[in-house]
Amino acid sequence: MISVRGLRKHYKVHKRPPGLKAALRSLIHRSYTTVKAVDGISFDIRPGERVGFLGPNGAGKTTTLKVLSGLLYPSDGEVTVDGHVPQKREEAFLKKIMLVMGQKQQLLWDLPPAETFELNRAIYDVPQAQYKKTMSDLIELLEIGDLIGKPTRQLSLGERMKCELAAALIHQPRVLFLDEPTIGLDVAMQATMRTFIKEYNEKYGATLILTSHYMDDVAALCPRVIVIDKGLLSYDGGLDALVQRVRPEKRVVLRLSEEVDAGRLSPLGRVVTHEPGTAVLQVQQEAVNATITRALSTLPVMDLTVENAPLEEVMSELFAESKARRTAVSEPVSA
Amino acid sequence: MSARTTLRAFPTLLRVGFAEAVAYRAEMLIWVLSTTMPLVNMVLWMAVSREAPVGRFGEADFISYFLATFAVRQLATSWAAWLINWEVKQGTLAMRLLRPISPLWAYAVESIAAFPMRLMVGVPVMLLSVALVGQKAVPQHAWQWGFVVLSVIGGWAVAFLANVAIGALCFFLESSQKVLEVWLVLFFVCSGYMYPVELLPPTLRTIIDWLPFRYQIGVPVEMLTGAHGWEASLRLLAAQWAWVAVLGVVAAVAWKQGVRRFAAFGG
Numbered sequence: 099m100i101s102v103r104g105l106r107k108h109y110k111v112h113k114r115p116p117g118l119k120a121a122l123r124s125l126i127h128r129s130y131t132t133v134k135a136v137d138g139i140s141f142d143i144r145p146g147e148r149v150g151f152l153g154p155n156g157a158g159k160t161t162t163l164k165v166l167s168g169l170l171y172p173s174d175g176e177v178t179v180d181g182h183v184p185q186k187r188e189e190a191f192l193k194k195i196m197l198v199m200g201q202k203q204q205l206l207w208d209l210p211p212a213e214t215f216e217l218n219r220a221i222y223d224v225p226q227a228q229y230k231k232t233m234s235d236l237i238e239l240l241e242i243g244d245l246i247g248k249p250t251r252q253l254s255l256g257e258r259m260k261c262e263l264a265a266a267l268i269h270q271p272r273v274l275f276l277d278e279p280t281i282g283l284d285v286a287m288q289a290t291m292r293t294f295i296k297e298y299n300e301k302y303g304a305t306l307i308l309t310s311h312y313m314d315d316v317a318a319l320c321p322r323v324i325v326i327d328k329g330l331l332s333y334d335g336g337l338d339a340l341v342q343r344v345r346p347e348k349r350v351v352l353r354l355s356e357e358v359d360a361g362r363l364s365p366l367g368r369v370v371t372h373e374p375g376t377a378v379l380q381v382q383q384e385a386v387n388a389t390i391t392r393a394l395s396t397l398p399v400m401d402l403t404v405e406n407a408p409l410e411e412v413m414s415e416l417f418a419e420s421k422a423r424r425t426a427v428s429e430p431v432s433a
Numbered sequence: 434m435s436a437r438t439t440l441r442a443f444p445t446l447l448r449v450g451f452a453e454a455v456a457y458r459a460e461m462l463i464w465v466l467s468t469t470m471p472l473v474n475m476v477l478w479m480a481v482s483r484e485a486p487v488g489r490f491g492e493a494d495f496i497s498y499f500l501a502t503f504a505v506r507q508l509a510t511s512w513a514a515w516l517i518n519w520e521v522k523q524g525t526l527a528m529r530l531l532r533p534i535s536p537l538w539a540y541a542v543e544s545i546a547a548f549p550m551r552l553m554v555g556v557p558v559m560l561l562s563v564a565l566v567g568q569k570a571v572p573q574h575a576w577q578w579g580f581v582v583l584s585v586i587g588g589w590a591v592a593f594l595a596n597v598a599i600g601a602l603c604f605f606l607e608s609s610q611k612v613l614e615v616w617l618v619l620f621f622v623c624s625g626y627m628y629p630v631e632l633l634p635p636t637l638r639t640i641i642d643w644l645p646f647r648y649q650i651g652v653p654v655e656m657l658t659g660a661h662g663w664e665a666s667l668r669l670l671a672a673q674w675a676w677v678a679v680l681g682v683v684a685a686v687a688w689k690q691g692v693r694r695f696a697a698f699g700g
């Protein structure tokens with residue numbers, strides 16, 4: 099469905115230090131620097147896959163999505179989406195895709211969302227019968243029946259985001275690019291959005307690429323992740339495998355009926371957190387069974403769970419690793 | 434977007450555009466107040482012509498000319514350059530580019546959809562003109578009314594396409610707002626908005642005839658006041674639509690080349 103080969107997107111950016119002197123100098127001589135937003139990445143995505151694009155701020159995730167959706171011309175490389183070259187922005191291509199950006203809106207601000215829906219029906223040339231069916235599904239799934247008649251400006255962020263998603267799906271795109279779709283939403287609304295996105299993917303077999311800083315979004319939606327850092331691809335594979343690679347240790351979460359000394363916990367593993375009534379231990383995977391047995395026999399355990407390290411920690415460790423690697427490469431070797 | 438699909442979508446685009454224009458009616462009324470310069474000029478030129486006519490213009494002629502200017506200005510106008518600058522800077526143009534219809538159609542429809550609201554200002558002004566000056570304030574023949582319609586559409590097209598071309602410069606410059614300001618200064622001097630172009634010396638008139646500004650306002654106003662016979666009207670209309678064609682090509686090329694440089698900043 100999506101094929102990316104050696105994609106590069108470089109920007110020429112005017113750069114000057116602050117101050118009047120620098121401002122005056124820039125009148126005569128402008129210095130430019132090249133920002134390598136994406137610097138030669140390659141990957142393939144199969145039809146119907148759900149893939150998470152991860153990376154720190156400025157990694158090149160959104161730039162990649164914008165190239166894939168035809169908004170940006172690549173500096174180099176080959177990109178095809180369902181057989182189309184995105185930057186040609188052919189009508190058939192634009193009718194197959196949609197990019198939902200959590201920080202940008204397509205809803206008409208002073209009109210009710212129903213007007214944007216109707217506008218999109220006309221623009222995407224959706225037959226009336228299909229439009230009615232899709233709208234009825236979307237209204238039911240997203241619970242927006244009471245919202246679509248109110249002016250957009252009077253909706254809350256969460257309500258607006260649900261309507262944004264509905265507006266984006268009227269033409270039933272086969273490829274859905276989601277850039278921070280749950281940004282700023284409360285926990286309940288994030289869960290609603292995730293459920294809906296997953297259902298859409300399963301119902302229509304749509305290919306889905308998601309960027310999000312909320313790891314819960316990624317964990318809930320994306321069996322596969324692609325990690326980009328400083329424009330370079332640093333991981334492409336299963337989410338579980340990534341966690342295993344970066345942080346193979348497990349977390350044993352203990353709920354205790356009474357307070358225990360730290361000294362009684364430390365022989366079991368590395369104490370991550372210790373509060374009255376709860377303790378979290380980090381142990382090697384192969385030592386999990388032994389640790390559980392010992393904990394049950396030596397501590398007043400009420401409840402116990404075994405978890406992977408939080409995805410946020412895994413990601414920050416991964417980014418720290420790649421930053422260290424980059425630093426090591428760029429530092430001069432002294433004799 | 435194919436021509437067939439665009440045509441099919443057009444009624445809905447216009448209807449939603451009209452709904453937006455109604456939603457922004459207060460802003461439109463404020464904009465109308467900012468276009469009252471012809472009314473000020475009318476009073477000034479009436480005072481000048483009280484003693485003796487200026488060229489062929491007596492008091493009544495200035496009344497019909499400037500009321501027609503005010504009415505035409507409500508329609509033959511565009512704010513696309515400002516909008517393009519804003520949307521490129523904010524990155525919101527991205528949302529328009531994702532749709533299978535050129536953003537230029539969307540800008541055009543937004544402008545055209547506001548026509549009914551603007552006619553609600555322009556038509557009463559023309560009725561006032563007839564009430565003050567009499568039937569000679571407006572064309573007397575059916576063909577002249579046909580030319581009025583064509584020249585007002587042409588005036589709008591000149592304004593819109595020039596705005597698109599200037600707006601598209603912001604893809605190459607950091608902002609093209611200053612270019613728009615230069616354009617507006619030339620517009621005020623050369624379009625017939627501040628005074629009838631025919632009052633200028635012949636050399637200046639010849640230069641102005643070769644520039645696009647008069648074809649935005651001056652020519653439609655001259656048609657609306659029945660200033661020309663059949664042949665002169667036809668010649669002016671042909672020149673106006675030649676400018677529409679030239680500006681259309683310039684706007685299309687500037688836009689096509691510019692969009693390639695769109696950086697879609699901001700999220």
